[in-house]
Amino acid sequence: MAYRRILLAADFSEHGEQVIQRAQELAKKYAAELGIVHVVENVPIMDSSYGPIVPFDIDLSEQMVESARKRLTEIADSLVIPQDRRWVEIGSPKVEIIRIAKEWQADLVVIGSHGRHGIGLLLGSTAASVIHHAECDVLAVRLRR
Amino acid sequence: MAYRRILLAADFSEHGEQVIQRAQELAKKYAAELGIVHVVENVPIMDSSYGPIVPFDIDLSEQMVESARKRLTEIADSLVIPQDRRWVEIGSPKVEIIRIAKEWQADLVVIGSHGRHGIGLLLGSTAASVIHHAECDVLAVRLRR
Numbered sequence: 001m002a003y004r005r006i007l008l009a010a011d012f013s014e015h016g017e018q019v020i021q022r023a024q025e026l027a028k029k030y031a032a033e034l035g036i037v038h039v040v041e042n043v044p045i046m047d048s049s050y051g052p053i054v055p056f057d058i059d060l061s062e063q064m065v066e067s068a069r070k071r072l073t074e075i076a077d078s079l080v081i082p083q084d085r086r087w088v089e090i091g092s093p094k095v096e097i098i099r100i101a102k103e104w105q106a107d108l109v110v111i112g113s114h115g116r117h118g119i120g121l122l123l124g125s126t127a128a129s130v131i132h133h134a135e136c137d138v139l140a141v142r143l144r145r
Numbered sequence: 146m147a148y149r150r151i152l153l154a155a156d157f158s159e160h161g162e163q164v165i166q167r168a169q170e171l172a173k174k175y176a177a178e179l180g181i182v183h184v185v186e187n188v189p190i191m192d193s194s195y196g197p198i199v200p201f202d203i204d205l206s207e208q209m210v211e212s213a214r215k216r217l218t219e220i221a222d223s224l225v226i227p228q229d230r231r232w233v234e235i236g237s238p239k240v241e242i243i244r245i246a247k248e249w250q251a252d253l254v255v256i257g258s259h260g261r262h263g264i265g266l267l268l269g270s271t272a273a274s275v276i277h278h279a280e281c282d283v284l285a286v287r288l289r290r
Contacts, residue, residue: 001166001167001170002170025147029174113276113283128273128276128277131258131272131273131285135287137167137258138284140282140284141282142279142281142283
């Protein structure tokens with residue numbers, strides 16, 4: 001019944017520290033293994049004065065992945081997570097988080113949940129989607145501004 | 146940072162025992178207060194050979210609430226939850242769970258999450274809706290058949 005494998009879905013957002021701390025705390029309380037995943041969305045859309053831009057620049061994607069790996073390494077190092085429990089994936093956050101949780105046989109996913117204002121409406125739905133489709137428990141950590 | 150008030154959203158479904166146990170276990174681990182809420186939906190729809198029936202029979206609603214109170218009392222007694230942390234509400238589960246969580250200032254809601262097959266599609270959305278709108282953390286416990 002106790003959680004044995006806890007997967008932290010890190011989104012590197014401003015208030016993501018709360019999610020990290022909660023996952024770490026739960027892993028401690030349950031003496032569970034902690035894993036970490038970050039998903040780089042495959043279609044980054046940037047706002048410009050001329051409207052949204054979808055960059056097809058391969059270098060940019062590589063830069064994003066490289067930068068994500070760096071940030072993930074920092075977090076994972078601070079949490080003393082071994083190399084084989086660190087994942088940086090490219091694609092849909094929902095799909096990739098669910099896939100990694102299944103493959104690693106996580107029994108709990110810890111994920112940030114944004115409010116329902118502005119971009120929050122979109123981001124919040126990742127947590128909700130993961131709940132709909134994951135085969136394990138999901139803790140949505142409410143992120144505060 | 147530690148959870149102080151954990152609200153168990155009990156739906157009395159077949160596999161609801163998992164949700165109860167998880168809420169109890171977390172309350173213990175965090176030395177948190179445990180509260181319990183059950184929502185009787187205000188528009189019960191029953192299947193018949195002639196299609197769905199919406200009963201407007203006041204006695205039926207009262208019977209449902211009475212039966213819910215009885216079941217909730219059994220669970221709350223077994224969890225040693227004091228009277229003032231037990232709620233039986235009538236209405237939309239999503240709305241009432243969020244309202245009670247806010248009024249009681251819960252910092253974690255523990256709720257069952259059904260699969261996405263058949264009725265699960267509908268039931269699952271309560272957990273997802275609570276995540277979208279609650280001001281606190283939400284743990285969705287995956288119910289297994």
